Amino acid sequence: MTKSEREKMAAGEWYTCVDPELDALRAAARRAVNQHNIMAPDERGRMAPPLEALFVAVAADAFVEAPFHCAYGMNITLGAGVYLNAGCTILDCASVVIGDGSMLGPGVHIYCAEHHKDVALRRAGLEIARPVTIGRDVWIGGGAIILAGVMIGDGAVVGAGAVVTKDVAPGATVVGNPARVR
Template identity: 85%
Template sequence: MAAGEWYACLDPELDALRAAARRAVHQHNTMAPDERGRMAPALQALFAAVAAEVVIEAPFHCSYGINISLGAGVYLNAGCTILDSAPVAIGEGSMLGPGVHIYCAEHHKDVALRRAGLETARPVMIGRDVWIGGGAILLAGVTIGDSAIVGAGAVVTRDVAPGATVVGNPARVLR
């Protein structure tokens, strides 16, 4: 999985990693806001990197957590989902609206191999000062450049240049 090659997502070792993530996510989503603060301790400990003043609103969901890196001042609004089968990096000052989904996994096109749980994963990289509108979906392997804007409900299937604004399904540059 980490090498970007085909892997079996039904592997017991991966099941254990997902179980640890579910426990951390549960803590984050069920703690009283005054106790949780900006982010539940178990979730912060799970992530690869968390800089200062990151805020993750509840509810939140991730697959593994161990592949997520968040820069200073990152804000994830309620309902964000990060399926981090590969690295996901969100740069300093970036904001994700409610219900933003990030998907790193891609399932096999061959039915028999898909039924066997074979998938591959590609990283998603989000630059600094990016704004991603509510309900947007970022697919595996995309990079969002610094200061870009992704409109609400957009489905991002390709890289977004720094400073660009994209909207729609599939997302296209707004002129």
């Protein structure tokens, strides 16, 4: 039996993102994100209900500022006390788990997709999804970028503007592009 592009994406295999089922899932996410971003803060509270409904799991006190963007939402898990500041983007074609007490500064981006290096295959929309895991009590400074497949250990600090291309050990502080232990 042939796997769907969504099944390939979920399995961490090469898939094409130019697919009607995936297009529909991204469209649903855009509608939920739009509701979150345009809702008055007092009405929205910690997160607009349509956005929260997309996520795998969300602790009762997780907070997502507007504006926010995600690709699917269906792969995002937010632990207790998680805070995402304004302008965060999560391209969640794979699992993104953000542990309890972790905080993301403004404009933090998390990218799970890696596009094919072959031009023709990339043009055809071929990509692979790798999960991102952020441990407990992690601080990620504004404008940092977390790339596909990265794990950030408990209590780590990622400096503002850092580009994290490799795993970060628990308690480590990383800065720069590419991010290095300070």
